[in-house]
Amino acid sequence: EKERAFIEWYPRGYGVGFKVTDRLFETQTKYQRLELYETEGFGKLLVLDGTVQLVEVGEESYHEPLVHPVMLAHPNPRRVLIIGGGDGGTLREVLRHETVEKATMVEIDEMVIEVSKIYMNVARGAFEDPRAEVMVGDGVRYLRETDERFDVIIVDSTDPVGPAKLLFSEEFYRDAYEKLNDKGLYITQAGSVYLFTNELLDAYKAMKNVFDRVYYFSFPVIGYASPWSFLVGVKGDLDFTKVDVERAKKLDLYYYDPERHETLFQMPKYVRDLL
Ligand code: AG3
CATH class of the missing domain: 3.40.50.150 (Vaccinia Virus protein VP39)
Structure with a gap:
């Protein structure tokens, strides 16, 4: 089975990623694109405009x-x-x-x-x-x-x-x-x-x-x-x-x-x- 991941891309192709098991929510708010994932080992992951805001485990x-x-x-x-x-x-x-x-x-x-x-x-x-x-x-x-x-x-x-x-x-x-x-x-x-x-x-x-x-x-x-x-x-x-x-x-x-x-x-x- 294909493994799914969320990767935040920084400049020059530097990535920070998490294995994700589920996308729980996704919407375009008045200000930004909001995504919420369930990760394999760090709880939920909150993303705004493609950038990681927090993972529950370790925030x-x-x-x-x-x-x-x-x-x-x-x-x-x-x-x-x-x-x-x-x-x-x-x-x-x-x-x-x-x-x-x-x-x-x-x-x-x-x-x-x-x-x-x-x-x-x-x-x-x-x-x-x-x-x-x-x-x-x-x-x-x-x-x-x-x-x-x-x-x-x-x-x-x-x-x-x-x-x-x-x-x-x-x-x-x-x-x-x-x-x-x-x-x-x-x-x-x-x-x-x-x-x-x-x-x-x-x-x-x-x-x-x-x-x-x-x-x-x-x-x-x-x-x-x-x-x-x-x-x-x-x-x-x-x-x-x-x-x-x-x-x-x-x-x-x-x-x-x-x-x-x-x-x-x-x-x-x-x-x-x-x-
Ligand atoms: N505040 C966001 C910090 C910036 C993260 N930037 C990034 N991943 N490129 C986090 C909100 C937590 N209270």
Whole structure:
């Protein structure tokens, strides 16, 4: 019998694939093509415009490094904004922090939220948490217009190419900087280190023009072309090289190791030389 696979093709013919046993759902939403598969060994696979968003088994290898380093570097993160993240994984990890009073999530595509709710349980109750405010809308516009201020802003978007491109623009970073409290942290996923090096560089330079300090780090993510990059923008007197390991103990993390926070900052030398 013929084996079926889903392969995400990156530039220059680099592929990341999973054996799949079933296609559970497929639709063209208002914004993108959405596919959901059952995989042989990694649970369900969510795909947007042909790019892997997550596999259920191992999604924490993305959500933990996206959320916890900034949350643990901030002394008291109470108000958090998430842009994107329709599957609810980022929201779930944010709400594990007891300091959080309110977590606002702005996802542009309602279908991503609905399909995630119906077919997966990545959110594990996060959408029903009284501290969560989930909105369907354009994150760029929301950030420009809101009167709210945040301690941490997390961008859990698709890649820095195509529809999410605006989320990697200097103008957007300026809005984010303005909407952070005097001490605040901004983090965005920034694509594959090897395959989107130029996009990573562009985003880094644009962030440098806006934030008081900018850090880059990488992490191996299950389902993406690893290593994956993340960019952190700092506003005010905060040190992203140090995290609160005491608070971290309660979180019982699986992938990101706060006691080895410094290991996040490893980058291939050619990339560090370019940054
Ligand atoms: N956010 C998507 C990260 C980008 C993946 N890119 C790719 N596979 N080319 C993921 C949503 C999970 N909350």
